[in-house]
Amino acid sequence: MHKSLTVIALCLSAAGMVAxxxxxxxxxxxxxxxxxxxTVGHRESSVPFSYLDxxxxxxxxxxxxxxxVVDAVKTELKMxxxxxxxQPVTSQNRIPLMQNxxxxxxxxxxxxxxxxxxxxxxxxxYFITSVRMGVRKDxxxxxxxxxxxxxxxxxxxxxxxxxxxxxxxxxxxxVKNIYGKDHADSFLMVESGRAAAFVMDxxxxxxxxxxxxxxxxxxxxxxxxxxxxYGVMVRKDDxxxxxxxxxxxxxLMKSSEAEKLYDKWFMKPIPPRNVNLNFPMSPALKAAFxxxxxxxxx
Amino acid sequence: xxxxxxxxxxxxxTDDGLKYYDWILxxxxxxxxxxxxxxxxxxxxxxxxxxxxxTPKRWLVAIGDAYVDVFRNIPLIVQLFMWFFVVPELVPxxxxxxxxxxxxxxxxxxxxxxxxxxxxxxxxxxxxxxxxSRGQRDAGxxxxxxxxQTYRHVRLPMAYRxxxxxxxxxxxxxxxxxAVTYAVxxxxxxxxxxxxxEKTSQVLEITIVVTLxxxxxxxxxxxxxxxxxxxxxxxxxxxxxxxxxxP
Numbered sequence: 305m306h307k308s309l310t311v312i313a314l315c316l317s318a319a320g321m322v323a324x325x326x327x328x329x330x331x332x333x334x335x336x337x338x339x340x341x342x343t344v345g346h347r348e349s350s351v352p353f354s355y356l357d358x359x360x361x362x363x364x365x366x367x368x369x370x371x372x373v374v375d376a377v378k379t380e381l382k383m384x385x386x387x388x389x390x391q392p393v394t395s396q397n398r399i400p401l402m403q404n405x406x407x408x409x410x411x412x413x414x415x416x417x418x419x420x421x422x423x424x425x426x427x428x429x430y431f432i433t434s435v436r437m438g439v440r441k442d443x444x445x446x447x448x449x450x451x452x453x454x455x456x457x458x459x460x461x462x463x464x465x466x467x468x469x470x471x472x473x474x475x476x477x478x479v480k481n482i483y484g485k486d487h488a489d490s491f492l493m494v495e496s497g498r499a500a501a502f503v504m505d506x507x508x509x510x511x512x513x514x515x516x517x518x519x520x521x522x523x524x525x526x527x528x529x530x531x532x533x534y535g536v537m538v539r540k541d542d543x544x545x546x547x548x549x550x551x552x553x554x555x556l557m558k559s560s561e562a563e564k565l566y567d568k569w570f571m572k573p574i575p576p577r578n579v580n581l582n583f584p585m586s587p588a589l590k591a592a593f594x595x596x597x598x599x600x601x602x
Numbered sequence: 603x604x605x606x607x608x609x610x611x612x613x614x615x616t617d618d619g620l621k622y623y624d625w626i627l628x629x630x631x632x633x634x635x636x637x638x639x640x641x642x643x644x645x646x647x648x649x650x651x652x653x654x655x656x657t658p659k660r661w662l663v664a665i666g667d668a669y670v671d672v673f674r675n676i677p678l679i680v681q682l683f684m685w686f687f688v689v690p691e692l693v694p695x696x697x698x699x700x701x702x703x704x705x706x707x708x709x710x711x712x713x714x715x716x717x718x719x720x721x722x723x724x725x726x727x728x729x730x731x732x733x734x735s736r737g738q739r740d741a742g743x744x745x746x747x748x749x750x751q752t753y754r755h756v757r758l759p760m761a762y763r764x765x766x767x768x769x770x771x772x773x774x775x776x777x778x779x780x781a782v783t784y785a786v787x788x789x790x791x792x793x794x795x796x797x798x799x800e801k802t803s804q805v806l807e808i809t810i811v812v813t814l815x816x817x818x819x820x821x822x823x824x825x826x827x828x829x830x831x832x833x834x835x836x837x838x839x840x841x842x843x844x845x846x847x848x849p
Binding site: 496 | 604703
């Protein structure tokens with residue numbers, strides 16, 4: 305009994321000990337220079353931002369942007385032979401892996417939020433996603449008012465009832481909340497009739513619809529319940545490194561290069577199955593390209 | 603590691619007006635409810651199946667064996683998805699629609715977890731009964747008891763005592779396995795864990811708290827059943843006089 309208590313105490317104190325250790329790290333650029341390596345964190349299924357293609361190679365809109373950032377780092381450090389390592393991350397482990405130094409740059413679909421800024425830093429936004437509703441076309445749902453009394457699904461991590469409440473504007477809308485394990489599950493709930501609508505980031509809905517059995521049976525409707533900026537994740541309080549990332553991204557946005565990359569991933573067929581997302585640039589994203597900002601949401 | 607520790611976030615308000623610790627408590631509540639309800643289903647059904655598999659009737663044995671083979675060889679999460687996504691499509695439309703829209707999800711979770719665990723309980727009950735010498739049954743029959751009465755008054759009371767330690771593991775497992783029910787939309791502890799990570803990114807604090815919570819639940823079950831084991835021990839009868847696993 306005493307032994308197990310000691311073990312727990314040890315675990316807890318070990319967890320507490322790691323906090324002060326960061327004092328020794330002196331910036332991502334120094335780390336990259338010392339190790340001769342930069343490690344890029346990527347997602348495995350965040351289509352079309354960062355995912356694995358048929359050859360299990362990470363590709364996507366965010367990966368293309370990050371490749372430019374890596375080029376800029378090579379120039380900055382005068383290390384043309386800098387080694388680039390790729391490390392898959394998930395939405396659960398991406399923040400700890402950034403903090404403990406496993407990855408130097410995360411290129412996926414990470415929302416820049418004020419809560420996360422307590423833990424990590426973010427580049428300027430390279431994408432703006434809007435939370436909207438994915439529905440079956442034959443459901444007759446066009447606006448959030450139509451959801452009253454209906455089951456609405458969302459994936460763990462968002463609270464759609466909260467978003468709907470914020471957007472009631474004088475109406476009273478009560479929905480029955482249900483939760484999917486992941487986006488594919490949530491979409492299946494709409495497909496099988498368990499839920500009337502899937503409240504989620506519009507780009508994710510577009511991806512799910514495009515790769516469904518019958519894409520023409522679904523549509524994305526309603527106003528944006530909330531806009532969220534995606535940013536490249538870097539370590540917190542690492543101004544010199546963040547400056548390089550931001551400068552590169554802003555450069556791409558000001559020239560038309562970012563727009564070309566957008567076209568490549570959102571308006572044309574993409575690997576691995578040559579599906580076209582047909583997702584034109586939103587006014588919010590156009591504004592974000594004109595006035596780049598790293599402001600977090602909420 | 604450059605981690606921003608913030609243990610006080612548990613007391614901050616969430617966007618639905620509750621505090622984060624309320625989410626954890628509500629998760630704990632659902633975990634306990636799903637686990638205990640599933641355990642009840644599993645004990646009842648598992649005992650029945652276990653007994654069936656030791657009877658002289660071939661067809662009862664066959665049903666019991668088939669059940670255990672099916673439910674023990676399919677992963678729990680796949681079974682839950684079967685009940686949740688597949689079964690409603692196989693039954694007539696009106697029933698399917700009722701299952702999808704009106705049947706509370708917790709029923710599906712309890713049925714899924716209960717039926718899965720029943721197969722494991724059945725295996726243990728069978729083992730317990732088979733470990734008794736054949737003379738026990740014969741003596742019972744010779745005294746004029748019916749087959750069923752030998753189970754009720756002679757064999758089961760001993761069999762349960764023999765397999766109680768194994769059942770304790772199963773009862774602890776059910777708390778841990780209940781985490782899988784988040785996949786069919788139960789807002790239990792693991793769901794809240796994921797939800798809070800998404801909201802606050804305080805991964806380490808919440809992981810430590812949830813780990814300790816699961817540990818506490820399973821440990822409590824362990825102590826509870828150790829107590830039962832001690833209280834039901836018959837001095838001088840069967841298996842090692844110590845029992846209970848209490849030092």
